[in-house]
Amino acid sequence: MHHRPRTALARLLQVSAIFALSSALVLPGAHAAEKKVAKKQQASSASKPARAAKVVKAPRAAKVSKAAARKQPAGRAVAASAAAPVRAVAYAPARQSFGQLAGLHAVPDPLDLKSSVALVVDQETHEVLLSKNDHAVLPIASLTKLMTGLIISQARLPMDEMLTITQDDVDTEKGSSSRLRVGATLTRGEMLHLALMSSENRAAHALGRTYPGGLQAFVTQMNVKAKLLGMTDTKYVEPTGLSSRNQSSARDLAVLVNVAHGDPLVRELSTSPSYEVAQGPRTLQYNNTNRLVKNPAWEIGLQKTGYISEAGQCLVMQAEVAGRKLIMVFLDSAGKFSRIADAERVRHWVENQAGGATAILASHKIKG
Structure with a gap:
């Protein structure tokens, strides 16, 4: 009778020991698994705000309006940003001048001038101080207006006569602008x-157009004057210089x-500040x-001064430089x-020369 209770108690103690041992072995793994799952959940919840922030930034980078961003799903906004086309800017090279096309800039000179043609002459002695491609025939742009003014x-036309800018004076050669509007009225002077002074194209054209006999008579007179002066390389087709001809x-x-400098009016007006x-x-x-x-x-x-792309x-x-009158x-x-x-290079060079050294370089004559 007393032996059975001992056996039941022993069995109960044995089962308890086995259960305790199994718990000790299983629970650490279970805790580790729970921690792993918790970390995944935290990572998942943390990653969601990051994706949302990325979607918000994308429309701003693509310069999409806020209203459009609200109407479109976030994924589409990002796709639109990625697919935005990139506009290519075409490079348009500068138009070369006649001198560049003829290779005149390759000719050296002692002053390393950036002009492909240069000539410096003593006005009184006619001594040539510097010459570079001085016989090359090129477009002269608004240097034309020097002959126009002369x-x-x-x-001896009345300088107080009123002249009016007309549509005929508007530049159709280069499409240049002017502050003298059609209908503007100024004196001939x-x-x-x-x-x-300011190389005003419409003013120069109006001067030629209102010359006795009209524009063609004026251009003819320009060429007659050039011939009388012995300017055998020179040709004019209009009074402004906009034409490369x-x-x-x-x-x-x-x-x-030299001749224009002898005209007091041309001298005064050309140097007016x-x-x-x-x-x-x-x-x-x-x-x-x-x-x-x-x-x-x-x-x-x-x-x-003068400039058109063909002339540079x-x-x-x-x-007057260092006591010498120079052209x-x-x-x-x-x-x-x-x-x-x-x-400026020429001025400094002349000032530094003792008596003015002569430097004559080979020049080339270009017809065209």
Whole structure:
């Protein structure tokens, strides 16, 4: 009777021991699994806000409006951003000048000038101080207006006569703009002032158009004058210089500068620093296209600038340097400010020369 209870108790203790041992073996793995699942849930919940932030940023990067972003699902907004086309910008090379096409810039000179054509002459002794491609015949752009001004000045036409800009004076050659509107009225003297000082194309054209006999008679007179002066390389087809068919050489232009410098009106107007003209309620301020006229280091007696793509940057001047009266011609200069820099190079060179050394380089004559 007493033996059975001991056996039951022993069995109960044995089962309890087995259960405790199995719990000790199983529970650590279960805890580890629970921790692993918890970490996955945390990672999953943490990753959801990150995806939402990415979707919000995408429309801003693609410059999509907020309203459009709200209407579209986030995935579509990102896809639209990724598929946005990239616009290609076409490169348009600058148009080469006649001098560049002819290879004139390859000709060296002692001053490393940026102009492919240059000529510096002593106005009194006619000594050539510097020559580079001086016989090359090239477009001369608004240097044309120097002949235009000379013809008008010597014609002795009334300078106080009122002239009106018409549609005929609007540039159809290059499509250039002008502050002188169709219908603007100025005196002939004011038109001449703007043409020589500020290179005003409509003013120059109006001067030729209102010449006795009309525009064609004026152009004919320009060519007659060139022939009388011995400018055998020169041809004019219109009074502004917008046409690349207005052509000349540095040698011919030096002759023109010398003659034009002898005309007091042309000399005065071409070197005027600035000028104002009244147009109704407006007052138009014009400045000289050659900034050297305001430079105290220069004593300029006459000047004219010019530019069209076929001619490059051009400049002619009469100036006194180191006590010498010089005529300078620069054609087909490469760079917006290079013609001014070339003039400065020549001035410093002449000032540094003892008596003015002569440097004559080979020149080439280009017809076309």
